Amino acid sequence: MRKNVILLCLIFLPLLAPAQVFTDAGFQQSVQSTLDDIYDFDFAGADTRIKQIRARYPQHPVGPVLLATKLELQYLPLHENKAATAQFIQAAEQGLELSKRMLEKDNTDPEGVFFALTSHSYLSSLYSNQGESMKAVSESRKSYGYMKDGFKLLNKSPDFYFTTGLYNYYVERYPMDHPVVRPFMFFFDDGDMAEGIKQMDVAAKRGLFMRAGANYWLAHIMLKHEIQPNRAVVYTKYLADKYPNNPLFVMANAEALLLAGRYGEARPYVQRLKQINHKLVPMAVNMFEGMLEEQADKNDKAAAESYQTALRLPFNDPYTKEYHAMAYAGLARIAARANDRNGAKTFYKKALSIGQYKGLIKEAKSYRG
Numbered sequence: 001m002r003k004n005v006i007l008l009c010l011i012f013l014p015l016l017a018p019a020q021v022f023t024d025a026g027f028q029q030s031v032q033s034t035l036d037d038i039y040d041f042d043f044a045g046a047d048t049r050i051k052q053i054r055a056r057y058p059q060h061p062v063g064p065v066l067l068a069t070k071l072e073l074q075y076l077p078l079h080e081n082k083a084a085t086a087q088f089i090q091a092a093e094q095g096l097e098l099s100k101r102m103l104e105k106d107n108t109d110p111e112g113v114f115f116a117l118t119s120h121s122y123l124s125s126l127y128s129n130q131g132e133s134m135k136a137v138s139e140s141r142k143s144y145g146y147m148k149d150g151f152k153l154l155n156k157s158p159d160f161y162f163t164t165g166l167y168n169y170y171v172e173r174y175p176m177d178h179p180v181v182r183p184f185m186f187f188f189d190d191g192d193m194a195e196g197i198k199q200m201d202v203a204a205k206r207g208l209f210m211r212a213g214a215n216y217w218l219a220h221i222m223l224k225h226e227i228q229p230n231r232a233v234v235y236t237k238y239l240a241d242k243y244p245n246n247p248l249f250v251m252a253n254a255e256a257l258l259l260a261g262r263y264g265e266a267r268p269y270v271q272r273l274k275q276i277n278h279k280l281v282p283m284a285v286n287m288f289e290g291m292l293e294e295q296a297d298k299n300d301k302a303a304a305e306s307y308q309t310a311l312r313l314p315f316n317d318p319y320t321k322e323y324h325a326m327a328y329a330g331l332a333r334i335a336a337r338a339n340d341r342n343g344a345k346t347f348y349k350k351a352l353s354i355g356q357y358k359g360l361i362k363e364a365k366s367y368r369g
């Protein structure tokens with residue numbers, strides 16, 4: 001159980017790198033520009049920059065870690081592409097090896113700590129998505145020490161606030177959602193969810209390399225756990241506007257706006273999604289259109305058709321599974337308005353079997369039809 005909690009805290013952890021490592025301002029800008037290319041799905045541009053960085057700093061872990069970051073988004077969902085997965089593992093392991101060399105010289109080197117953490121967490125995320133739980137737990141266990149080292153490095157860079165805040169939040173949140181693990185939590189330092197959110201917000205506003213990751217995670221927390229979609233929009237809008245070609249960021253912003261009832265603002269982002277050619281998009285678009293038709297246009301017939309279309313398309317567990325649950329909840333509301341109590345109960349039951357958002361669970365469980 002302890003290892004599973006560590007894994008939860010590390011999954012999908014984005015690239016980390018403390019600012020003071022890069023004393024060359026031009027190099028800092030090169031890394032930031034590379035990340036901007038990656039997050040905006042300009043992979044050709046990112047390839048060129050990564051090659052330049054690796055040629056200039058062949059013994060630095062930033063090159064292979066940037067490559068792993070690029071591969072993860074370029075072949076999203078990565079675990080479904082064997083060739084890209086092999087390249088990703090090679091890049092992450094090279095980043096880890098170069099990080100360890102740095103730590104052999106100085107075991108408190110913030111740079112070495114962060115890149116070792118990143119490499120292990122990348123591998124943990126991949127193995128988890130592949131269903132290889134033992135490998136995933138092994139990598140997350142190795143990451144835990146580096147994460148704890150980071151607690152002492154907040155004064156080195158605002159980027160350190162992300163991992164510390166993530167831990168502070170989930171070490172408290174996870175046992176709340178999974179009471180069975182409570183007896184095992186004495187192994188962990190206590191956290192503070194409110195403080196964790198504040199710390200991640202520092203990284204979201206001031207981080208150099210963690211800004212995108214911190215914004216994405218905070219939005220996820222506000223939508224899934226805190227039921228505060230308006231607060232989520234603060235983070236998702238930044239991402240969607242800065243990286244308009246990234247389907248994950250545009251989907252997150254459309255979702256947050258719809259859950260906040262800001263339908264007029266959501267429509268342009270749903271339309272933008274239609275212009276993005278990516279396998280994750282079609283199901284999301286149909287679910288979003290169903291929400292607009294149901295809640296903004298008050299057209300239950302059209303909404304039901306859109307929800308059913310969304311449900312006929314497969315979901316991807318890490319990225320779009322919740323949209324299936326939302327579609328079932330939409331059909332449940334439509335059935336309830338039509339006085340079809342059995343239909344509403346059936347659809348809410350299906351939503352509960354998939355969904356994890358607290359707001360959706362609360363809605364489904366409160367139905368008494």
